[in-house]
Amino acid sequence: MAAVSWSRHKRNSKSNQIILFSLQTMTPFKLLSSFILLIVTVGYCFADGDHEMEEFLKREYSLTKPYQAVGSLSSSHWELMGDAMVTTEQVRLTPDMQSRQGAVWSRLPCHLNDWEMQVHFKIHGKGKKNLNGDGLAIWYTKERMQKGPVFGNEDNFTGLGLFVDTYPNEEKQLEAQKKRYTPSTQRVFPFVLAMVGNGTISYDHERDGRPTELGGCNAMVRNLKHDTFLFIRYVRRRLTVMIDIDGQHEWRDCLDLPGVRLPKGFYFGATAITGDLSDNHDIISLKLYQLTVLRTKQEEEEQEEEITIPSVDNIELLRLGRTEEGMSGLAVFFTVLFSMLGCIFLVVVGLLLYGHWNESRRKRFY
Numbered sequence: 001m002a003a004v005s006w007s008r009h010k011r012n013s014k015s016n017q018i019i020l021f022s023l024q025t026m027t028p029f030k031l032l033s034s035f036i037l038l039i040v041t042v043g044y045c046f047a048d049g050d051h052e053m054e055e056f057l058k059r060e061y062s063l064t065k066p067y068q069a070v071g072s073l074s075s076s077h078w079e080l081m082g083d084a085m086v087t088t089e090q091v092r093l094t095p096d097m098q099s100r101q102g103a104v105w106s107r108l109p110c111h112l113n114d115w116e117m118q119v120h121f122k123i124h125g126k127g128k129k130n131l132n133g134d135g136l137a138i139w140y141t142k143e144r145m146q147k148g149p150v151f152g153n154e155d156n157f158t159g160l161g162l163f164v165d166t167y168p169n170e171e172k173q174l175e176a177q178k179k180r181y182t183p184s185t186q187r188v189f190p191f192v193l194a195m196v197g198n199g200t201i202s203y204d205h206e207r208d209g210r211p212t213e214l215g216g217c218n219a220m221v222r223n224l225k226h227d228t229f230l231f232i233r234y235v236r237r238r239l240t241v242m243i244d245i246d247g248q249h250e251w252r253d254c255l256d257l258p259g260v261r262l263p264k265g266f267y268f269g270a271t272a273i274t275g276d277l278s279d280n281h282d283i284i285s286l287k288l289y290q291l292t293v294l295r296t297k298q299e300e301e302e303q304e305e306e307i308t309i310p311s312v313d314n315i316e317l318l319r320l321g322r323t324e325e326g327m328s329g330l331a332v333f334f335t336v337l338f339s340m341l342g343c344i345f346l347v348v349v350g351l352l353l354y355g356h357w358n359e360s361r362r363k364r365f366y
Contacts, residue, residue, distance in 0.1 A: 054292040055116060060108055061268060061288035067091060070104065079105050081145050082152065090282040093136060093152070093272035096125040101152040104283065105144045105269035113264070113303060114291040119230040121270075123166060123190070124223045125279035132222065133167035133277035135190065136270060138230065138286075142199075144267040150203045152271030158199040159266050159310055162232060162241065163209065166190040166222060167277060170207045188218040192230070194241060194255055196262075196310050214312060217254035219243050222279070235291050236299065237261055259313025263306075 060077055063070065067086050069077040080086070084093050084102030093102040117138070125132050137151035141159030148154030151163055168189045193209055193216030195201075204211050221228045226247030233240040241255040268288065272281030295303065 055289040058288045058290050061106060061110055063286040077107055079107055082147060090284050093281040094274050096278050096280045098274055098276060098278050101147060101273040103152055103269055103271040106267050109265040109267055111264045112290050114235040114293050116233040116289045116291055118287045120284040121228060122282040122284060123221050123279050127277055131277055132279045134273050134275055135164050135166040136272035136281040138162045139269040140266050142266050144269055152273040155202050156199055157197045160262055161195045163193055164190060165208055169205055190219050190221050192216050192219045192243060192254055196260060196312050198309050214257055215255040219245055221245050234262060235293055261307045261311045263308055
């Protein structure tokens with residue numbers, strides 16, 4: 001600690017000497033400009049300080065080695081379901097075997113306003129690319145311990161689901177129909193996507209969740225030798241998802257969406273499922289952090305409003321925009337073509353009308 005403090009003091013002394021020298025050599029105009037810039041920068045820093053956060057690990061909502069809090073006892077914080085099993089190194093949701101599904105669910109409902117979850121996971125198996133399946137999911141839902149077809153959880157769930165989908169169902173169906181994706185709409189699998197359900201929305205397996213997705217990103221996470229992580233943050237009704245899968249210890253953006261309204265008192269869980277194809281789906285850790293966020297008065301008033309049903313602001317506009325963005329190349333070509341033909345038609349009609357008017361005008365003079 002002494003060495004660190006000394007080096008920091010030395011750097012500060014040098015910095016002070018540089019600043020004094022710079023001030024002495026500056027013209028009055030440059031000095032005034034620098035002073036204004038400094039005021040603006042300081043003001044920006046103080047404004048940004050409102051968004052500073054402190055995080056605290058909540059062990060009762062976290063799943064870590066040696067997994068002592070996992071079990072069937074009522075005192076356990078986490079409960080296994082289906083084919084899931086605990087080893088010394090991970091909680092294995094499914095083995096690399098066909099027709100298996102497993103889960104681990106928190107027994108305690110989470111009543112935090114703002115939180116952040118870091119998921120350390122591993123997906124691996126003997127199957128080659130696109131001959132593996134089906135993936136795993138991280139949940140924050142009203143329901144818990146329910147088997148079902150959505151990555152091992154029930155359909156029409158209430159809450160948030162984050163899916164690591166490893167098998168392209170829609171692509172395989174298109175191939176069977178001798179059709180193909182356009183470059184603008186094709187996904188690269190594995191693919192990470194998020195969905196918010198209100199208890200009535202069904203997950204579309206045939207289309208890999210496209211109709212209800214909030215956004216996502218490709219994530220090549222299978223059979224990697226280094227660790228892979230997911231980062232889920234919910235703060236100020238904003239959902240942020242990032243991934244760290246390249247072994248560089250750097251987060252990469254995957255999804256950032258404001259206006260996500262999630263009720264308090266839901267349960268965290270992780271599930272996985274295999275079908276004709278399989279993989280090992282492992283959870284190494286789930287670490288939940290409580291975020292202490294400085295809020296304005298308006299934000300505090302909004303926070304006091306109780307949310308009972310999960311929802312996303314402007315969801316229809318979001319999906320409409322994604323549909324337009326996902327327009328195929330052929331559709332774009334015909335849109336441009338017909339627009340050009342329409343313009344040419346209007347120009348020709350305009351020229352004909354002008355010629356007719358001009359001819360009529362000449363006849364009046366004769």
